[in-house]
Amino acid sequence: MAERCAVAGIGQTKYSAKRTDVSMAGLVREAALRALEDAEMTWKDIDAVVIGKAPDLFEGVVMPEIYLADALGAVGKPMMRVHTAGSVGGSTAIVASHLVHGAAFERVLTVAYEKQSESEATWALTVRVPFSLPLVAGAGGYFAPTIRQYIKRSGAPENIGTMVAVKDRLNALRNPYAHLRMEGINADMVMASPMLWDPLRYLDACPSSDGACAMVLTNEKNAERVKNPAWILATAMRSEPISFPGRDEVSPRAGRDAASELYLEGGITNPREEIDVAEVYVPFSWYEPMWMENLGFAPKNEGWKMTAEGATAFDGDLPVNPSGGVLSSNPIGASGMIRFAEAALQVRGQAGEHQVDGAQVALGHAYGGGSQFFSMWLVGSAKP
Amino acid sequence: MSEESLTVLRSPVKLEYTFTAGETSSRFLRGFAEGKILGRRCPECEKVYVPPRGNCPICTSPMKEEMELAHTGTITKFCIVNLPFAARQIEIPYVSASILLDGADVPIFHLIQEIPYDQIRIGMRVEAVWVAPDERIPGMESITHFGPTGEPDVDIDLFEDADA
C-alpha cells in the first residue's frame, strides 16, 4: 500500500573540527547542493524539506529551520525539524521517507547537520538542572561503565576496542570527507593515547566535528530517471526509558526490537549473510562488538569475535563502517544521517575508494540518548 | 582598515532560568537535607525507584508510596575517569559508579572513594558517606561519596528485562 521510496541524491560536506569558511547556512547548503546535483535536480524540484540536528545548544540557534528556510530553498514549502537526540540524523531520514511512503510528497530534501564549533559541545552536553549531580564527565563517562559490563559479561579480550579504533581510522583514509585522517594509525598509537574513561582512551573516542549531510528522496515515478537509486527496503525506530529495573544497557531491547522489525519488513532472515555492508553508529570503539550483537549479526556475547577475526574489516565478510564511521567524523546531529547516506552510497556503487565490492544490501544505523533511541534503515540496489 | 575579512563573530548570550524540581524531586532532594535517601514503589510492578519518579516509566502508574532506602548498596558498573570533575576538586583518576542501594531496583550514580581505583569491581559492597549534619543541603551533594563496607562481593545478576 505504501509508495516506494528511493535515495536519488546524496551530498556531504568535508567534516572538520571548525568550518570557519562557511556560516551555518553555508554549511547546510554545501551538502544540499551536492545532493541536488547528484540527483540532477534543482531547488525548484523539491516539494518538502526535513532537517534534523541535535540540541540547539550546540550552536546557540533556537529552532534553526526558521533561519535556514532561505538557505535550503524551502520558501513556499513544508519544512520540519526533527530532534531525537543522537539518533536524529537517522530519524530525520526516516521522517523524510514517510513523506514519500505516505504519498504526501514526491521529492523530499533531507539535511542533518551540526556546526558545534559555534558553541561549546562539552558545555552543551553537560547543561543540566541544578538539582542533579554532575557526575558524568562527558558522553564517554556515561558509556564506559556499560562497556565494562560488556567486557565482563562476554569475556572479550582487552584489545578489541583498539582493533576497532584502528580499523575505522584506516577506512577513513579512503574517505575524502572524513575529519580524522590519521596516516600510519596502528594499535600502538591507540594504546599510547591518554586513558579518558577506562577502558576508553582518547583514540577510542569520536572527534567533535562540524558538518552536514543531505539526501534527496523520491517516489518510484521520480526514481525512474535516476541512475542506480538506492531503494529503501525498510525503516525502523524504537525508544525505551533511560532507566528501569533490570534494564539491559549493553544490548537494549529497543535496538533489538527495531532490528527485528527492520529485517521482517526488509525480508531478511539471516542478517549476517544477507547484508553486505553496515554503517553503524560507533562513537566509542567498543560499541562495534556490542552493536553486532544488538543488530543480530552475532549471538549474545560473541560480537567481539567478528571484530577479532576481521569480519568487520574493509575486506571482511561484513565490512562495518567503511566510511570511517563516527570514530572518524562526528558532527553529532548529522552522524546518523551520514550512516544512512553511506549505506545508500554503497548500494549505488558511489562510495569511491571505500566502495565495498558488490554491495547490494546495506544497513544504516543510529542511536542516541542513554542508548534508548534507535533508528535504522535497509537500502538495496534492487527495487523491492 | 585591515585587509582580513571578518570570519568569526563572538556573540555572547546570557539567559536566566528558574527551574522547578517538581513535587517528586522536591521530596527526594529534601530527604538529603535530613540525611535520608528516599525512593518510591510502583504499586503495579512493585519495583522501587530511586531517584523516585512521579509515575512508573514501565506501566505509568502513579507512584505515591515513599520509603527510606538503606545507605548501603552494590556496585553494578563503574568507570575510572581521567578528566577533571566539573563540580569539585577531586584527584584524577576517580571512579564514578552505578550503585544499587539495598531495597532499590534501579541504581543511582555516585562517586567511589577511599579505595584505590584499580581495586574497584562490579559486585563490591559500598556505603554512603555524608557531610556533617549541619552542612547537609537538599541535594545529592550531601553525600560526598560511597566507600567500601568491607563486606564480601555480591554476585549481581545484571541483565533481566522488565516484564511488559
Added chain:
Amino acid sequence: MREVALVAFAQSPSVRQDLRRNEVEILTPVIAEAIRWGGVPRKEIGFTCSGSCDYLAGVPFSFVSALDAVGAWPPIRESHVEMDGAWALYEAWVRLQVGDVDSALVYGFGKSSVGDPRDISVLQLDPYYAAPLWPDSVSLAALQARALLQSSGYTERDFAEVVARSLRDAKRNPNAQVSGDFSPDELVKARYDVSPLREHDCPPVSDGAAAVVLAAGDLARKVCERPAWIAGIDHRIEAHSLGARDLTKSPSAALAAEKAGMGKGSLDVAELHAPFSHQELILREALGLGESVAINPSGGALAANPIMAAGLIRIGEAAQLVMDGSAKRAVGHATSGPCLQQNLICVLEAR
C-alpha cells in the same frame, strides 16, 4: 489519502507559573486523559510523537524525560520535533498515511515561565545578522503591527476588539489563563509595551501541555462516536529575512489553506494561533474568513499561550467542537517563527 481523525484531545489549564510541578508532572495527567478518552489502549498505540523546545526548558534533550508520561515499554515507535506539537501532529498524520500503524499519540508541552520567552525568541533569528541586535518577539510583532496600521485601514482599536472578544469568550474556557470583560475603549487607553502593541495585545506567559490521539479509518469509527476527520493538513514556511517579506500578509497561511483544501466547504469555526492581536486580522484576510466563521471561541493564544502546545491546542479545540457535534467543519491553525513566518492549517470535519 488514508482517513485519519482526532478521537481525543486533552490539555492542562494554562497557568502563569506552576511552581509545584515540572514539565513531566504537568504532562502526565494530560496524556492519561487523552488515552482514556481515545479508547485505544496505551500498549496498542502505533506511533508517538511530541513537540517541545530545549531552550524553552533550559536543558538539552528536554523531551527525553517526558517518556515517563508515555510508558515506553515495551519499546515504542517514537519521534520528536523541536517544534510546536501541531507539527508533531503533522508527522503523526504522515506516519499513519504509510499504512502499517493505525493510531498515534501526539503531545506538546512547555513551561514558558522557566526562562524568558522574549529573550529566547531572539535566538531563533539569523545568528550573524539579526540576533546580535536583540530584536525580541514583541518588538518584531510590533514592527509588523505598525506596518499593518500604515498599510491597511486597521486601527489600534481593531486590535483591542480582537482582545476584548477573545478574553470574553475565554470566560467559558476552563483551561484559559486570562479572561474577562474589557471594553475596547478602555483597552486602547492602556500604555504601550512596544508601540503600537500594548500588554494585552501580546500573549500571556503560560505553563501547559496538550495531547491528542489520532486514529485511522475503522479504528477511529470504532473508538469515537464523532471523530474529527482530518480533511486536509498542510504547512508552509516563508523567507526568514524580515526585509524579504511583506509582514502585513500571510502567504504561507493562505497557501497551506489552499493545499489543505480549506476552501472546499464552509467553515463553522476557526481556531487561529495568533499570539498577537493584530496577527488575527492578518490571518483572517489570508484565509478569507468571513463574518460567519466563529474565530477562537477558546479565547485563542491571547487567553493562554503555552509555547510548544499552543498550536496543537488550536487544532484540539477545533476538533473538540466537531467531536461534540457543535461544528461540522472547522480549521485549526498553528504558527512558528517571527511574525507568522511559518503556518500550519488542519481542516477538520464531521462525516
